[in-house]
Amino acid sequence: MSRGISSEGFGENALKFISNACFGLFVIIVLTLTLIAVTYQPPDPWLQSSKFMSKIFTSVENATYQKDTSILVTGEDVLSISDIGSVAFADPPATITNVTVRAEDEAYLRASMGSCDSSIEAINCSDPGVMVAIKKANLATFSDINLYAYRTPVRGSANTDCDVAWRFKPKKEHSHRMYRDFRRYKLRREASCGFTVIDIGDLHSGENARPQKFRINDSVPTLDQADMSKFRNSKYLYYSRGGDYCKGMNQFQWSFLCALGEAQYLNRTFVVDLDFCLSGSNNPGHGDETGKDLRFYFDYEHLMEATSVIEQKQFLKAWQDWNKIHNHNYIPVRVVPDLKVTPMQLRSEESTVLWRTFDQPEPNNYWYRVCEGESEKVIQRPWHLLWKSKRLMDIVTTICGSLEWDFDAVHIVRGQKAQNKELWPNLDADTSPESILQKLKGKIEEGRNVYIATNEVLPGYFDKLRTSYKIHLLDDYKHLWAPGSEWYNETKALNNGHSVDFDGQMRVEVDSEMFFRGKKHIETFDEITLDCKDGVNTCK
CATH class of the missing domain: 3.40.50 (Rossmann fold)
Structure with a gap:
């Protein structure tokens, strides 16, 4: 007679099998989680931002970089660009603080009221009241920059003129670079013995206060x-x-x-x-x-x-x-x-x-x-x-200063891309002066200073935009690198006495910095044309 398997025995065996299987699965899960916990490293913000920059500003094709060469981003620009991940830079030196009109300055003015001879026309530029008036005027006039250490004002070209040098940095700039300006101020003495600034000269107009140029010390030191x-x-x-x-x-x-x-x-x-x-x-x-x-x-x-x-x-x-x-x-x-x-x-x-x-x-x-x-x-x-050359940045500072740091910026990509109709079928037409003008009218207020960073080489190409805007192009400032300029003399000395061409890469660096410093930024792709930055069917 054959022995049958009871339902009770089958159930016990099945239960043991399921229990063992569950326990084994549990052990595997625990080991896996333990391994992950040991080997996992949280994302490094430096690496994340670097990867992001490589994706935006370069693209890799057969292990060789094929990229848009019309903008160059370096370390001092990282935090000026939105969408780039957090990067930890050191805070500015604690000893450098933004200059304001202090309470003791105001107290000096109150104490001096009525103690002067208001009939004297000539202004003593070293009078503390002159500095107070200049600080107030600067704070009211230059709202887009932070003002730092002033030098003592000196006599200008007339009895009512005072020249003064000061350091500053644009509020939007995150690098530790500091810039210098020296201006001429025309002042009026008030009956209360205080002073009022009635006119501020242009960038570098205060010649008598011109500080000795800070020498760029990038020479190679000798080993003794x-x-x-x-x-x-x-x-x-x-x-x-x-x-x-x-x-x-x-x-x-x-x-x-x-x-x-x-x-x-x-x-x-x-x-x-x-x-x-x-x-x-x-x-x-x-x-x-x-x-x-x-x-x-x-x-x-x-x-x-x-x-x-x-x-x-x-x-x-x-x-x-x-x-x-x-x-x-x-x-x-x-x-x-x-x-x-x-x-x-x-x-x-x-x-x-x-x-x-x-x-x-x-x-x-x-x-x-x-x-x-x-x-x-x-x-x-x-x-x-990695920062851009100080010599090129001096050119950027001079151009920005001539615009009082109050301008909008447009980046227009043309060149070979505009000629390649297969990859960029609409770019040439979309970046025509007429098309650009129509696009800008809804984005930038008429009459504004507009700096155009571009690789377009045809002279006068953007002249039609001048009917609505004050257009500024890099070639408008050729004197800043022409023979005899500071840039020309310094690079010539660096190049063993041979003159240096202001090449395409230098133009890109200056254009890039001017674009980053504009109050508004209008890009070619997505804002001027719907063509993809890297060619047909590459839009993300």
């Missing part, structure tokens, strides 16, 4: 014997020239900041090559140009102050001299030829020189590849280290 003794005890990160050389400016930034980020992560001095190649893509009408100087485009003085760097020629000479002086007692060097060696693996390396070589074929010889993969989680690109 005392410095040589420190050379052996320092640690350096040296990148050989890779495939990034002569690539576009956006790719250079992305790679250069990767290298600086690795140097900071490893706590090493980075070796900077000032010999720069300007890509033809950043200078329309020209091919790639070697022999440029990095200091033409970026603020090397700020870089030297903000982090540990050494110029490449100086570094190589010091290295060679050390070996000669010390009888070929070579300093320790580790050559890193493989991108697979990550910064994390080099963290404990004790060699004086870490030398990354980039001898592989493209794209495996790009500097920015060092920061890809797992390295991306730990290397923070230090955007705050």
